[in-house]
Amino acid sequence: MHSIASLQKILDEQLPKLIFRGNPPELYDPISYTMNLGGKRIRPLLVLLGCDLFGGDVDTCLRPAAAIEVFHNFTLVHDDIMDKALIRRGKPTVYRKWNPDIAILAGDTMFAMACELLSETDPRILPSLLGLFTKTAREVCEGQQYDMNFEHRSHVSISEYLEMIRLKTAVLLGCSLKFGAILGHAPEADSAEMYAVGENLGLGFQLQDDLLDTFGDEEKFGKEIGGDIVANKKTYLLLKAMETASPAELAELGRCFSAKDLAPEVKIRAVKGVYQKLKIYEKTKEQIDLYFTESLKNLKEADAAESRKEVLRSLIVKIQNRDF
Amino acid sequence: MHSIASLQKILDEQLPKLIFRGNPPELYDPISYTMNLGGKRIRPLLVLLGCDLFGGDVDTCLRPAAAIEVFHNFTLVHDDIMDKALIRRGKPTVYRKWNPDIAILAGDTMFAMACELLSETDPRILPSLLGLFTKTAREVCEGQQYDMNFEHRSHVSISEYLEMIRLKTAVLLGCSLKFGAILGHAPEADSAEMYAVGENLGLGFQLQDDLLDTFGDEEKFGKEIGGDIVANKKTYLLLKAMETASPAELAELGRCFSAKDLAPEVKIRAVKGVYQKLKIYEKTKEQIDLYFTESLKNLKEADAAESRKEVLRSLIVKIQNRDF
Numbered sequence: 001m002h003s004i005a006s007l008q009k010i011l012d013e014q015l016p017k018l019i020f021r022g023n024p025p026e027l028y029d030p031i032s033y034t035m036n037l038g039g040k041r042i043r044p045l046l047v048l049l050g051c052d053l054f055g056g057d058v059d060t061c062l063r064p065a066a067a068i069e070v071f072h073n074f075t076l077v078h079d080d081i082m083d084k085a086l087i088r089r090g091k092p093t094v095y096r097k098w099n100p101d102i103a104i105l106a107g108d109t110m111f112a113m114a115c116e117l118l119s120e121t122d123p124r125i126l127p128s129l130l131g132l133f134t135k136t137a138r139e140v141c142e143g144q145q146y147d148m149n150f151e152h153r154s155h156v157s158i159s160e161y162l163e164m165i166r167l168k169t170a171v172l173l174g175c176s177l178k179f180g181a182i183l184g185h186a187p188e189a190d191s192a193e194m195y196a197v198g199e200n201l202g203l204g205f206q207l208q209d210d211l212l213d214t215f216g217d218e219e220k221f222g223k224e225i226g227g228d229i230v231a232n233k234k235t236y237l238l239l240k241a242m243e244t245a246s247p248a249e250l251a252e253l254g255r256c257f258s259a260k261d262l263a264p265e266v267k268i269r270a271v272k273g274v275y276q277k278l279k280i281y282e283k284t285k286e287q288i289d290l291y292f293t294e295s296l297k298n299l300k301e302a303d304a305a306e307s308r309k310e311v312l313r314s315l316i317v318k319i320q321n322r323d324f
Numbered sequence: 325m326h327s328i329a330s331l332q333k334i335l336d337e338q339l340p341k342l343i344f345r346g347n348p349p350e351l352y353d354p355i356s357y358t359m360n361l362g363g364k365r366i367r368p369l370l371v372l373l374g375c376d377l378f379g380g381d382v383d384t385c386l387r388p389a390a391a392i393e394v395f396h397n398f399t400l401v402h403d404d405i406m407d408k409a410l411i412r413r414g415k416p417t418v419y420r421k422w423n424p425d426i427a428i429l430a431g432d433t434m435f436a437m438a439c440e441l442l443s444e445t446d447p448r449i450l451p452s453l454l455g456l457f458t459k460t461a462r463e464v465c466e467g468q469q470y471d472m473n474f475e476h477r478s479h480v481s482i483s484e485y486l487e488m489i490r491l492k493t494a495v496l497l498g499c500s501l502k503f504g505a506i507l508g509h510a511p512e513a514d515s516a517e518m519y520a521v522g523e524n525l526g527l528g529f530q531l532q533d534d535l536l537d538t539f540g541d542e543e544k545f546g547k548e549i550g551g552d553i554v555a556n557k558k559t560y561l562l563l564k565a566m567e568t569a570s571p572a573e574l575a576e577l578g579r580c581f582s583a584k585d586l587a588p589e590v591k592i593r594a595v596k597g598v599y600q601k602l603k604i605y606e607k608t609k610e611q612i613d614l615y616f617t618e619s620l621k622n623l624k625e626a627d628a629a630e631s632r633k634e635v636l637r638s639l640i641v642k643i644q645n646r647d648f
Contacts, residue, residue: 022462027469078432082425101406101472104428108402109465111432115439116458123451127443130454134440138346141433145351148425 018066030106050180067117074110136175143168170202196298204291210235220324226268292320342390354430374504391441398434460499467492494526520622528615534559550592
């Protein structure tokens with residue numbers, strides 16, 4: 001049985017060895033750059049945890065875990081082009097440091113590399129991993145498309161928003177834990193349960209991002225607070241506010257979001273004022289806790305040794321309490 | 325044993341059924357659009373031919389063949405963004421009809437879909453197909469990157485150019501035939517031979533494209549003749565001309581390619597004039613024929629019934645003599 005720290009150590013040592021370089025450098029340099037930007041490596045960690053939970057050999061997880069991490073980073077490279085993001089993990093995004101063509105092609109190559117890493121899995125397990133992975137990959141694309149669609153719509157319902165973040169973020173966490181369970185030879189019912197653990201964790205995690213973007217501590221969160229408000233982003237907070245606002249509060253929100261000449265800090269203060277009146281922080285926190293509770297319930301139902309479950313449970317609780 | 329016509333009929337009937345639709349339509353409409361643009365479907369045909377050559381069941385090839393066709397079309401969607409291509413098969417390219425973001429994401433989804441189609445292959449065969457496919461996918465990206473690099477270089481050697489088209493075009497034809505051979509349970513030596521058949525066919529095919537772009541018949545070729553010359557493209561023809569030109573002819577080529585105000589038809593006529601003096605048509609044709617001869621030789625060496633080989637041989641000869 002492994003601790004989180006020992007699994008992280010394995011990933012820190014082994015993952016970089018699996019990200020191979022090739023030619024031409026114009027293609028592979030942006031890939032190395034992306035893979036060396038750091039990040040929490042939460043997805044590969046979940047693969048290893050899912051496997052260890054069922055007493056599997058975590059060494060068999062390294063390539064599939066790397067596949068998911070490379071895939072995740074590929075989606076970031078392409079999303080950054082679409083979202084016109086300037087900075088990723090404190091560094092210029094690939095399309096800005098190089099150009100959009102190179103970012104498109106480096107991303108495509110990373111997707112191929114992810115599948116290549118997967119192709120070396122035990123052949124008895126490969127079909128189920130590949131089927132799950134490719135379905136998940138398609139869902140992540142669907143989620144990104146819904147996200148782009150929502151920018152151009154005046155009304156988005158909360159259930160539509162939750163389905164979007166499920167596709168864009170949560171399914172890949174579900175896939176990661178289910179990968180681990182399959183690699184740990186868990187029965188089908190348990191690996192399905194692990195998928196649900198990850199999916200609910202992902203939903204909670206993404207809503208936390210929404211919450212921290214408006215109510216977080218700038219120092220701890222690592223990026224400017226209020227970015228979503230300034231960018232008129234339809235987050236859970238805004239949609240929840242629109243759902244519960246009085247006509248006067250709705251008008252106030254409308255004024256904030258349509259005013260072209262409002263200074264960012266004024267706009268942020270005004271919107272946060274409405275959010276506070278409507279108890280949006282509390283309502284969002286409640287929804288987040290629902291997802292984490294559900295995730296922990298799914299974990300409880302999986303048929304594995306309690307001592308092993310404790311490792312994953314402690315990680316989920318740690319994520320639930322994050323403020324960064 | 326199948327004829328080309330009967331295999332084409334199978335593909336025409338079965339491939340469209342395998343290209344599923346999903347939501348949101350903003351993502352899947354461009355995919356349907358792309359897959360319905362037509363095209364020669366040469367790659368899936370090669371998969372079926374490779375399988376039939378070894379007496380395999382072509383029905384087992386349909387999903388892998390569709391995977392290769394979807395993958396190929398994905399590369400076109402992304403290449404068109406990078407190459408700023410306006411028209412593909414007589415219709416507006418995806419990034420123009422919609423926008424670059426949608427073209428990026430629809431392409432990504434097609435790549436996922438291709439791998440998803442592959443994931444349902446017989447598990448005993450899946451690892452070798454997936455390994456070959458993902459390596460090939462990465463090579464195709466490398467080829468596209470070399471192609472983009474060459475635009476910004478003043479000198480490109482012929483061997484560098486040939487390696488670029490091998491990666492960008494030929495390996496996927498090799499992969500298609502080898503897919504078929506593996507699906508037809510051919511021994512390793514024979515499936516490697518089939519890869520070589522496809523690779524040499526692909527090299528010849530791509531050089532034909534270069535040749536037809538300058539010396540083809542506009543009506544038959546289906547696009548304007550001289551496009552490569554107008555776009556200053558470093559084709560085999562130009563590189564061969566630069567290799568064999570006298571100082572005076574080199575200067576003439578330099579004038580044509582650097583003049584900003586030359587009318588397209590004047591530029592085309594002048595460059596073709598130099599090409600004719602240097603017998604570039606004949607030299608390119610010679611190189612093309614070398615590749616086709618090599619491809620046919622590889623086919624000869626494969627251990628399969630002569631009557632079955634005849635079907636593929638006739639296709640290769642038909643392609644060798646194409647003027648469109």
